[in-house]
Each structure stands twice: as C-alpha cells, then as structure tokens.
Amino acid sequence: MDDQRSLKINKNMEDFESNIEDMDLRRGPWIVEEDIKLINYIATHGEGRWNSLARCAGLKRTGKSCRLRWLNYLRPDVRRGNITLEEQLLILELHSRWGNRWSKIAQYLPGRTDNEIKNYWRTRVQKHAKQLRCNVNSQQFKDTMRYLWMPRLVERIQAASGSTSTTTTGSAATSSCVTTSSDQFMMTSYDDGVNNNTNMDHLGLMSNPNVYVTPGNSSVAVSPESDLAEYHVAPSEVGKIENSYNADQNLVGPRMSSSQINYLDNNNNGLLSGDSRAMQEQSYVNWFENISGAIPSFSDSFLNIGSDQNFWLLQQQQILNNGSF
DNA sequence: AATTCGGACAACCGCCTTCGG
DNA sequence: TCCGAAGGCGGTTGTCCGAAT
Structure with a gap:
C-alpha cells in the first residue's frame, strides 16, 4: 500500500469517526440534567477548554x-428580567457610539449578556424603526433616539426614582451627585481609592434630565486611551439645559439656551451653528410628532418597562470600581 | 376550541482572531 | 513562521408561549 493510499484511508476513517461523533451530538434546547452536569463540572474544575470540558463532563454537546x-444562561451572575429604563438608556447611548458591538456594550451592563442586548435591540428598537418606516441605521432614526427617546428615558428614570438627590458610597469608591433647591445639578469627582480623581460628568448627565447631553452633541470628547467618550459641559451651563414640551405637555426633547448651543457649537469645531442646530432639532421634533402621533401608544410601548434604581446605582458603583467608562 | 400571528429569547452558524505547539 | 484548535463575536434561525381572531 503506498503512502498516498494509506493517507486517504486514514482520512476517510477520521471523517467517519467525526461523523459518528456529530451524529451523537445533541442540539436544541438544553435539558435540566445537562445544565446540572455543566454547572457541577464548572464548579469543580472551572470554565475554559470548552471542547474537553464537554467531553469530560459527559455532555454530548459541542464546546461552543x-x-x-x-x-x-447558567452563570450565577446572569441578570434576568426586563431591561430597566436605565439599562435601555445605556444601551441606546452605547449603541449610538459603538454600533452593533454587543459584547462591548454588554461590558457596561453587569449581568446582561451580549445576546440579550442584541435581542433587545432587534425586537424593540428595530421594531420601532420599522414602525417609523425608517432604517435603524439612518441619521433620522439616530437623531430621534438622541433628541427624543433618550431625554424621555431620562425623565422617566427621574420620575420613577422621584429623587432630588442621590448619594452612593462604597468601600472602593465614593461618588456623589447633588441637586440644589433650584434643581441645578452638580457632579463631584470621586476618589476611586487609589488617589485617582475621575471625571463623573457622564454619569451625572445620564442621571439628570436637565443636563442630558448626547454624544452626538458637541460636548463629547473621545479619550484616545480608552476610546470611551467623556462629556464636558461648561461649568456655568451645568444644570441649565431644560427639556422641551409640546402643547400636550409631552416631552419632545432638550431645550437649550442660545449660550448653551453656542457653547456646544464652539466645542464642535463650528460644524453646526446655533440656529441651524436648533432648526435641525425642531425638524426632527416635528417629524417625530407627525409619525408617532399616527401610531397609538408608540412611545409608551417603547418605554414601558419597569425601573430598578438600586441596580442602576449598583452598576454605577461597579463601573467606578472598575475605574473605567 | 382551534388556528394564526407575533414577541421574546435561547441556540446555532459561520467567520474571524488569538494562542500554543 | 506556520498551522490547527479554541474562543469570541455578530447574524440568523428555531422554539415557546400568550394574545388575537
């Protein structure tokens, strides 16, 4: 038997054995017994080396x-249940920055998986883009999120918490945000325990509807080290950005003074003048109202998910502990 | 009561990257 | 440096279940 023929026979045998193994592999929904096997094995031996783990654990599944x-699903720290308002806001915010980088987005939502976030995006957000008859990746839809939905979310978070001040304290990091009697809002820097003072503007902005500024606005600077955006708001302008309401007292977007718009534009390399910016915002407001008015309970269905302030605070704490965002 | 439809989410697939021999 | 295995990721499909007809 020459070498070529021998090799071919060996190859055929390997393929045959591989096919037998494939035929033996289970697919589809996991059953309780499989879950228990997997949990027990990982509890004893840890995770990783998934292919050998699957074999050693006696699971007829692929390592993947x-x-x-x-x-x-099985990880003990997987968080289940509805996506909270705060999480929705964070997802919209991070998706506007990174697009479909689900695993990256998931890093900032403790306990949530990339799969879950992806599913949320596809079932909720894309559905509403479809209702609005526009592409989810279009600038029109992005601006609708930016200027309308996200400020609304912030307001609902504020309404749900009913708070005028919030303080969180932890062993490794301390942060505080203070709302004054005139509903002004300040965010102090925090100490992460290793003498690093970190700018907290981004969290402050996301925690208070009156100072909400989006990444598309000029108030965003991208940090080259982390490729994460930091928000910068002129100290004198903090707390002065108000929301706009239509005739029915429904929130339709942020309202800024001309000085605020000028401040933002000055930091946007002059890409937008205050007037054109305001006109652009107004056009989206009009467009959105026309469309959403024709769709009963459009906004409500989009936002109708419970809130969990405690988790939001916990998550902020974890972000602080990680020393990043 | 049976059927259809749609939402939610678990699971799979294929491609790409990383890592170790 | 090369190559194969393993892991990671995003897109897609499958399944379940409740609501609507």
Whole structure:
C-alpha cells in the first residue's frame, strides 16, 4: 500500500469517526440534567477548554454550545428580567457610539449578556424603526433616539426614582451627585481609592434630565486611551439645559439656551451653528410628532418597562470600581 | 376550541482572531 | 513562521408561549 493510499484511508476513517461523533451530538434546547452536569463540572474544575470540558463532563454537546449555555444562561451572575429604563438608556447611548458591538456594550451592563442586548435591540428598537418606516441605521432614526427617546428615558428614570438627590458610597469608591433647591445639578469627582480623581460628568448627565447631553452633541470628547467618550459641559451651563414640551405637555426633547448651543457649537469645531442646530432639532421634533402621533401608544410601548434604581446605582458603583467608562 | 400571528429569547452558524505547539 | 484548535463575536434561525381572531 503506498503512502498516498494509506493517507486517504486514514482520512476517510477520521471523517467517519467525526461523523459518528456529530451524529451523537445533541442540539436544541438544553435539558435540566445537562445544565446540572455543566454547572457541577464548572464548579469543580472551572470554565475554559470548552471542547474537553464537554467531553469530560459527559455532555454530548459541542464546546461552543457549552460555553454559550454557561455564559448566557447558567452563570450565577446572569441578570434576568426586563431591561430597566436605565439599562435601555445605556444601551441606546452605547449603541449610538459603538454600533452593533454587543459584547462591548454588554461590558457596561453587569449581568446582561451580549445576546440579550442584541435581542433587545432587534425586537424593540428595530421594531420601532420599522414602525417609523425608517432604517435603524439612518441619521433620522439616530437623531430621534438622541433628541427624543433618550431625554424621555431620562425623565422617566427621574420620575420613577422621584429623587432630588442621590448619594452612593462604597468601600472602593465614593461618588456623589447633588441637586440644589433650584434643581441645578452638580457632579463631584470621586476618589476611586487609589488617589485617582475621575471625571463623573457622564454619569451625572445620564442621571439628570436637565443636563442630558448626547454624544452626538458637541460636548463629547473621545479619550484616545480608552476610546470611551467623556462629556464636558461648561461649568456655568451645568444644570441649565431644560427639556422641551409640546402643547400636550409631552416631552419632545432638550431645550437649550442660545449660550448653551453656542457653547456646544464652539466645542464642535463650528460644524453646526446655533440656529441651524436648533432648526435641525425642531425638524426632527416635528417629524417625530407627525409619525408617532399616527401610531397609538408608540412611545409608551417603547418605554414601558419597569425601573430598578438600586441596580442602576449598583452598576454605577461597579463601573467606578472598575475605574473605567 | 382551534388556528394564526407575533414577541421574546435561547441556540446555532459561520467567520474571524488569538494562542500554543 | 506556520498551522490547527479554541474562543469570541455578530447574524440568523428555531422554539415557546400568550394574545388575537
């Protein structure tokens, strides 16, 4: 038997054995017994090396399947239940920055998986883009999110918490945000425990509807080290950005003074003048009202998810502890 | 009561990157 | 440096279940 023929026979045998293994592999929904096997094995031996883990644990699954089941479902720190308002806001915010980088977005939502966030985006956000008859990636839809939905979310978060001041304290980091009697809003820097003072503007902005500024606005600077955006608001302007309401007292977007718009524009390399910016905003407001008015309970269905202030605070604390965002 | 439809989410697939031999 | 295995990621599909007809 020459070498070529021998190699071919060996290859055929390997393929045959591989096919037998494939035929033996389970697919589809996991059953309780499989979950228990996987949990027990990981509890004893830890995770990783998924292919050998699957074999050693006696699971007739691919390593990939085991990894996915563990990461998306069985992990003890997987957070289940409705996506909160705060999480929605964060998802919209981060997606506007990074697009479909689900795993990256998931890093900032403790306990949520990339799969879950992806599903949320596809089932909720894309659905509403469809209702508005526009592409989810279009500038029109992005601006609708930026100027209308996100400020509304912030307001609902504020309404749900009913708070005028919030303070969080932890062993490793301390932050505080203070609302004054005139509803002005200040965010102090925090100490992360290793003598690093970190700018908290981004969290402050996301925690108070009156100072909400979006990344599309000129108040954003991208940090080259982390490729994460930091928000910068002129100290004198903090707390002065108000929301706009239509005739029915429904929130339709942020309202800024001309000095605020000028401040933003000055930091946007003059890409937008105050007037054109205001006109652009107004055109989106008009467009949105026309469309959403024709769709009953459009906004409500988009936003109708419970809030969990405690988790939001916990998450902020975790972000602070990680020393990043 | 049976069927259809749509939302939610779990799971799979294929491609790409990383890592170790 | 090359190559194969493993892991990671985003897109897509499958399944379940409740609401509507």
